[in-house]
Amino acid sequence: MSKSGSGAVVVLTKTLKEVPAFTAGIKLTLGFVALGAGVELIPPMFVRRVIDSAGDFSKGDIYVWGAVGMTGVVLAALASRAGRTRLAVAAANGLHDLRVRTFERLHYRSILHTQEQRRGALVARVTADIDAIQRFFDWGGVGLLVGLARVVFTLALMFLLSWKLAGLVAITTTLYVFLLVKFQKVLGRAHDRARGSVANALAIAGEAVSGVPTIRAHGAQKHILGRLHKALDREFWADFKARVIGNALFATAELYSGSITAGVVVVGVLIGVRDSFTSGELVAFVLLVALLVDPLQTMVETIDSMQSAAAGLRRIFAVLDADIEVPDAGASGTPLASGGFGLVTSGVNFAYGDGPQVLTDINVEVAAGQRIAVVGETGSGKTTFAKLVVRLMEPTAGEIQLGGIPVSDIPFDSLRSRVTFVPQEGFLLDTTILENVRFGKPEATEADVFKAFTDLGLTDWLSGLPDGLQAAVGERGSKLSAGERQLVALTRAWIVDPDFLVLDEATSAVDPALELQLRDALNRLLKGRTSLTVAHRLSTAQAADSVLVFDQGKLVERGTHAALVDAGGVYTKMFEDWMAGTASSA
């Protein structure tokens, strides 16, 4: 789907307005560009001068003209260098601003964690999309401006020489550009198709490479290679077709230039026969026509990169213009009072976008200092509930209060330092364990971090690592096992010293023996603090003060483990399945 050229202009104009770095010092820059574009006009004028003097000049004249011409060339080159450099530097500044703003906005919005499958695509907002705009500036944007300046100057000079001939050139050029823009749309569509099939082929190649173990275990090499071959072939033809169209368009510029040269000679001679148009002027005119063609060709090629850039910009503005789903209460909010606090939810509903209701009418009251377990099957809404409590998302209806204050009124500064959430997949940065724990509390010293591990009884594990706290965890923590990553994530939450801890299956991958030990430590540490634990093992529920049972988005049961087991409801069934899965009944 190719957007029209005018659409591209609209979004480019908006960009220039919203990112002032792009247009800083633009007047001076344009002045330099204009001056620089004059450089190629000097030789034709010089030729005209020589020819029109029809041999009636002295060597002295030539030296003067030559010196003037050479000075002009040098000045224009310097101006052109200044203009282009300033344009490109302004572009680099603007793109930097745009990248940082988009990145920041994405973090303050909720799409990154509510639509995880789109993360890869969102990375493209600050990489590939910005790169497309950069390419436009590198290859087109500057060239477009310079080319435009050249066309304007050349035409102006032509009008000075002969308004009749210049009029002819101007009208035919306009017609030609009009046709080019029309066909550019055909080309744009072909390019879109090509891009689509390139993406498809690369995805299939990617699958084959990342799925090697699966492919080999099932002996599916031939099948996969067949698919790849087909996709690559489709890519080739789509790409090739687009290029043929582009090349044909490019080549028409030659035919245009040929016709216009012939036209200028013919008409010019006829005018010259009747009026007082000199041969020198006509020759200069023919030389000027040649100068008109190159910038036009470049501009045609630029339209395509302009459309890619515009598409990237549109996607970026879709991020920047959308509201932050969960806004900070900021200074006008009410911070949490010191000491422990409880949780109250009333009539809470939640749905992702227009999707089905994930939570319906959740009413919960948790007193300060209580330990709550949340259980339910996959898709029951228990993780969503935990995320709402820490205000990673906003309920679609109802209210959540912490310590009597609606969570939406608590500034994030206060909320994030008193309430910590530990997700199931403890995400680690590609650095040391020390730095990863410090991510929770940047001001913590190495001794603080070590103490946090000691608190949780993890010193044995830590001393088993080759470099202890300084051990590098690798990309996404890949040098640690999933369980070990969870240990670091838990410590990172603990060092914040929260009054309210929300754990979402935060120890699910930890070795059973170690988990036992960890649970004892947490029981000790969490005394006087409130906790909400989304549990995968019902043994956690057995130890909680109270259990909340979720089923298909509703809170169906609540009470102590013992009471729920006897109740004969959802929990009883879950407990039976759980018991069936453990050793005693196998």
Next chain:
Amino acid sequence: MNHPTPSRTAVRREQQLTRLGLSLKRDTIERMVPQPTFRSVLGKGFKLIGRFIKLQPGSFAVAVVGAILFAGAILAASKVVGWITDDVIFAILDNNAEPGPLLRRASYLVFAVAGVKAVGIMGRRVGAGWMQLRNAQGLRFRIVDHILKMDMDWYSKRPVGDMLSVVEADVAFTTQLLAPLPFSIASFILLIGSSGLVLAINSTLGIIVASFLGAVLVLQFRASWVVFKMFAELQRTRGQVAAIAYESFDGALTVKSLGREAAETARLEERSASMRDQQARLVKVGESYRSAVRAVPSAAAVVIVAVGAIQVLSGVLTLGEVASVTYLLSLLFWPIQLVGFVIFSFAASTAGWDRVAGILDVEEFVVHGMDESTAPGEGAEIEVARVSFAYLEGEPVLTDLDLTVPPGRVVAIVGPTASGKTTLAVLLARLWDPRSGVIRLDHRDLAGMAEGVLPDEMAYASQDTFLFDDSVRGNITLGLEIPEEDVLTAVRLAGAEEFVAALPEGMDTRIGERAYALSGGQRQRIALARALVRRPRLLILDDATSAVDPSVETTILKGLRAAELPSTVVIIAYRASSISLSDEVFYLDSGSIVARGTHEELLASQPGYAKLLTAYEAAGEDA
């Protein structure tokens, strides 16, 4: 379900599986050349071009002919302009010649030259495009084919992201030098041809033109080389910026729940700013060269007109000849600017090729045997004899492991984390070969089997499932011709019937990374169906239902037990529910079988086994 629940599979992934390379790492665009020399780049570049020409000689010929036509047309155009100036414009305007026939001839000539030039441009560009795209296509296919043949030792040592980046970015870089190649050839023809042409008109002007063009070439090559090095540096920073974005967005939940958005933005801003500064430096240096290069034709023209005018004064030259030379210079304006680009594309392409060759030149292929025999009967007999294995030298995972499973038996392999269970499974599936010892299936050495024999008899479902961007059916059959009825049976046995039916297009729904997002448990059930539909003689289930809800898992296991599969089954499991499916349990610890027997026997005789299986319950009771 609208949102995908983070799969428990990912969380439970063991370190060994990460070593298998099953995690898809981020794509890295960085990693340009280390420090190539000008000479090595030229040498390698020409060799590379030779290789590509050999593969696509036809399109190369078309491109070269196009380039010659193009260059010829430009040279002809300058002659035509000279002729028009002297024999048309002056003749008519200054000497009152008859305009009609002269103008007609002039028009024909101009059109003819323009036509030849247009055809030349088409031939040049279309030929180059075909050559570049076909070579890229062929190279991509070859790389993937090559990777599929390599053994896991090699595969597991390379991050998947790196391999993908070779297939995508490096192939594009490598073939990039083919696009401007014909134009460069045309430019060289032009530069030499125009010097010659001017030389033929007048030796003084010829020498001036040739020396200006020589200066431009030197300037261009220097500029291109300097700019390339800065560009490589910039690309590295670009890669770092991308890496920060990938990492930071991956950890978005953690970033937000710890309120670290501003700190993360600052982290990106620092790298992005340094990228901006490098970009600005590159532009400044590049533009200094480029504006000099751009000024050369104009400067040359001024000198030529001045010198030419003096020659005209002394009657050596006509004004038309001066105009012709000036026109020629104006036509050289673009070719001259692009000639230097060749060195740039040489440098980028050879750097890309080094990484492509890093895969294609290594031939650590899986070696298949000649044994084409197939064994009769339903269940296979497994014999593992004195097998030792280590992923990395000095870190043994399995030591002298012995194990036999009679045909049709269902056995469970149970052991603590990192005891080597998954490793045993991947050895049975022959994803890896033992470092010593032998594994036999019905008395045939796995390593001696011909290609394709083992996958026909064995199916392997792991806890980490890989789905292809294909329909549910396509993901299950993986290209095999299987009656729909059998596929549906497998789907039912795998407990996937209900959710597959609820998908928008049922069995035809596209799943995989880029389409319908399934939950971890659903993915595992598709993979289980994929294994079951093959009716293998040996079925290996490696924690294959770990992400499935317990109640669903119970149903699946009951179904499997009732189905009387035609297979010998090896189950690797944590949960007692899966173990209960087995006739016999092998207790694995620290890389060897410690004990074997029924579940009850082991509970009674092996304290370690009992402790492992009761850990969760104990946890519950203690608390």
